[in-house]
Amino acid sequence: MKLKLKIWRQKNCKEKGKFVQYAVDNVDPEMSMLECLDVLNESLIERGEEPVAFEHDCREGICGSCGFMINGVAHGPERATTVCQLTMRHFKDGDELAIEPWRSVAFPLVKDLVVDRSAFDHIIEAGGYISVSTGNAQDGNTLLIGKDTADKAMDAAACIGCGACVAACPNASAALFTGAKIAHLGTLPQGKPERDRRALSMVSQMNVEAFGNCTNIGECTGVCPKEIPLEVIATMNRDYLLASCKKREDIATDISPVIELAAKG
Amino acid sequence: MTLDARIPSGPIEQAWDKARFDMKLVNPANKRKHNLIVVGSGLAGASAAASLGELGYNVKCFCFQDSPRRAHSIAAQGGINAAKNYPNDGESIYRLFYDTVKGGDFRAREANIYRLAEISNHIIDQCVAQGVPFAREYGGTLTNRSFGGAQVSRTFYARGQTGQQLLLGAYQALERQVHARTVTMIPRTEMLDMIVVDGQARGIVARNLVTGKFTVHIADAVILATGGYGNVYYLSTNAKGSNATAIWRAYKRGALFANPCFTQIHPTCIPVSGEYQSKLTLMSESLRNDGRIWVPKLKGDKRPPNEIPEGERDYYLERRYPSFGNLVPRDVASRNAKAVCDEGRGVGKTGLGVYLDFSEAIARLGEKTIRERYGNLFDMYQRITDEDPYKVPMRIYPAIHYTMGGLWVDYQLQSTIPGLFVLGEANFSDHGANRLGASALMQGLSDGYFIVPYTVGNYLATNKFAKVDESHAEAQSAVAIAQQKIDKLLSIKGKRTVDSFHRELGKILWDYCGMARTAEGLEKAIGEIRVLRDEYWRNVTVPGSGDDLNQSLEKAGRVADFFELAELLCIDARDRNESCGGHFREEHQTPDGEAQRDDEHYSYVAAWGYRGRDAAPELIKEPLEFHYVHPSQRSYK
Secondary structure: OOEEEEEEEOOOOOOOOEEEEEEEOOOOOOOEHHHHHHHHHHHHHHOOOOOOOOOOOOOOOOOOOOOOEEOOEEOOOOOOOOOOOOEHHHOOOOOEEEEEOOOOOOOOEEEOOEEOOHHHHHHHHHHOOOOOOOOOOOOOOOOOOOHHHHHHHHHHHOOOOOOHHHHHOOOOEOHHHHHHHHHHHHHOHHHHHHHHHHHHHHHHHHHHOOOEOOOOOOHHHHHOOOOOOOHHHHHHHHHHHHHHHOOOHHHHHHOOOOHHHHHHO | OOOOOOOOOOOHHHHHHHHHHHOOOOOHHHHOOOEEEEEOOOHHHHHHHHHHHHHOOEEEEEOOOOOHHHOHHHHOOOOEEOOOOOOOOOOOHHHHHHHHHHHOOOOOOHHHHHHHHHHHHHHHHHHHHHOOOOOEOOOOOEOOEOOOOOOOOOEEOOOOOHHHHHHHHHHHHHHHHHHOOOEEEEOOEEEEEEEEEOOEEEEEEEEEOOOOOEEEEEOOEEEEOOOOOHHHHOOOOOOOOOOOHHHHHHHHOOOOEEOOOOEEEEEEEOOOOOOOOOOOOEOOHHHHHOOEEEEEOOOOOOOOHHHOOHHHEEOHHHHHOOOOHHHOOHHHHHHHHHHHHHOOOOOOOOOOOEEEEOHHHHHHHOHHHHHHHHHHHHHHHHHHHOOOOOOOOEEEEEEEEEEOOEEOOOOOOEOOOOOEEEOHHHEOOOOOOOOOOOOHHHHHHHHHHHHHHHHHHHHHHHOOOOOOOOOOHHHHHHHHHHHHHHHHHHHHOOOEOHHHHHHHHHHHHHHHHOOOEOHHHHHHHHHHHHHHHHHHHHHEOOOOOOOOOOHHHHHHHHHHHHHHHHHHHHHHHHHOOOOEOOEOEOOOEOOOOOEOOOHHHHOEEEEEEOOOOOOOOEEEEEEOOOOOOOOOOOOOO
16 A cells, blocks of 8 residues: 655754655555555665664564654554554555654654653662662562552553653653552562652652653553553652651652753753 | 683582682772673663672663663563472472473583573562562462473563563663662663773773764773674564674674574564564464464365364374473474475465464463463454454464574683673573573573672682773774774665665575575575675665764664674584584484484584684584483473
8 A cells, every 4th residue: 555654854953853755655554664664764775865763673562662653643543552563554545644753852852753761761760669689589489469469560560661651741741651660669568668769759850851740631541552551640649749748858858860860861 | 722611610509609609709899990891781781780780880881772671681571480399390490400401402501501590599589579570379479380391380470571571670770770870871872892902801892873973981891791693684583673793793802602503493473474574573482381383284275274174283293292292392393383384284375374273272261361361462463463363373483583602601601802791692601502481581680680790700809900091002993993884884875775685684594594404505505695795895875974873874784793693603504513402404303303413523512713804713612511411312202
């Protein structure tokens, strides 16, 4: 089938970008969205033009590298599917697709469809872990964790950090991403000792990065390729509120968002 | 040159304890004075960088992706082995060791494998402590399942996303050290050369992929954890960015490359659908626990699978291997799939596929149980193929998945260049000629969390380091070489894209050095690779410039290295006149078509040394000795 692709081209974040229209005539319904871009890029290179830059790696929907807007929807029309696993059979001959990068101040553009998502790494760095060093941990079965608890933690832990939630949110909030990590670790007994500190530091880091606030619209979970439930945001808010109420000054003074890194972007 | 693997003397059960005790320690106050470089942020790299940071060393960790969390370890689905024996089914450290030696077809070092089996239990404990959400029973204990090639249930898993969860655990530990300022994370940066000063690995040349700028990084030791080279075949289950550039350039600086022809073909991948195909998608081997593999008995039978009656189906693995059935090791399962397709009994559009059928398991256990076990894999299959595996059998075919070969390392994981350590899939050490399922995650984390933090310390404590800085002549000449290569690739301005060359190279390898190899075919492949490589340097086109994000240029450099590696791979395969594990030479098979080893002549590690662009590489042998598991013909019948 034949498709028209209107793709956002921008050399870097300093220069102005624009949509450029391309026709791709040999689209096979079995190919993925990224393979469709491969086909386009091969023809661009053969014509001596620069190919469209887009982030991708595993192409199995798990590394979280890929992602862009297709006709205004993060990762395109299929639920729970990243663009690397979105097959072209969901489109029909003659369709026009507008393809553009994630739009968020917190994700500065690098080139074409590639954006810088290091703000996500800063949020994890602020406290998205259990502070245990390598060594002689106790036997894995010493701590009994019911299946329902383990499953709930796994639901939240499935986040791939692609950034679709931020791109879909009218406020460009990172609440679903941050909430997912807070819920994953806070649900498990191993994560309980640092629950207050984690919520305070991760949320304060999220606020330092240029993400907006969550107003419970729910677009994020709608486009999430791993269907992370909105509930994780409630968990984050509750943990943050409880920790704040305790007014633990020793924790509060200890928390320093990674500002210099965030400023570097 | 002779190779000293530095295997501790004495009983194997005490070897690692003894080695650790014999190691010199670095004074805690001195640790921060040592700079270390870790290249790669997958399971091995992230766990090493985090653990070394925790000890107080000053670590720089590099990855080419935008974040360390993207490393390809993340895509491992099935699980991680450990000798816990929680299910009380006869598992032990010795059995895991035994199975791994045998599974690797007696082409790996016993001492390394024994240590791996010992450490496996600590890995599970460490990961649980980090909050990795392993699958649990209702009563709260950890769940195990059996996995390809094993008759005990020793595999721990987190749904079909075990690699993701283990990597996120290591990534989080790494970010904790970034926060503590012991580790500096340098993403979107690729290692292009290694700096060797006075025979010691003292740093790397790196290129920032966004700005194109070269930087020199000096350290007291360099740790490569850059994964395998499966992408040399173009179509593989590896991530698109996975590449061999770091290990290849270390090879050209003097590190030996061991057993390059030991590549693993995974039996359960979604078949190729067209020419545009960019990669192959793996379906976890755990599916073979409940799925039954079959093809029609009749050649060219085009009926839909549900119209083929039971009596006209050939469950060929169950028929040929009654005791292991569908759970035979990967190499055996792959070869058998190829054999039935070669007979003309393959299924699907291309005839290159076999059925993996769940109807019996669904009837026995109910759809709900199957959904719980494999739900995400079934969803993924349906997304890609538009077929519902709950109703129609899956179609699968083997694909390149893992490379057992890699840089040669001794028991301390140090290469032949002092100060260069190699971890995980990038080294050759533990899997011999065939890796068992759920052992890659185990090895990556074992190397990174529990081995290299000790052995690097020993190296630092027992060596002296001359003062070297970025302006050192070796560093500057390495930068110049890397720059020249980039300039050259940009200046050719030929007619063919990098991908078109890579695809053609991959096809040569798959045809002549894939699931079945012959001396004649390998000879032909070597010739064709050379011709294609010459054309590459005359006729490739790389648009754009070297001073901004240029993905074609990144690929061009990696494919240039793949050309050279492909040749070495075929040379090694030609040289190894026997069949073992994933290396199947058609000339060497038993009457019923199984791999025929030649222990008398080939019980060694083939370590290759670089001798220049047009010179044949030098072969150095490390003899293998088996004191515990007596080499036998593998039988899964």
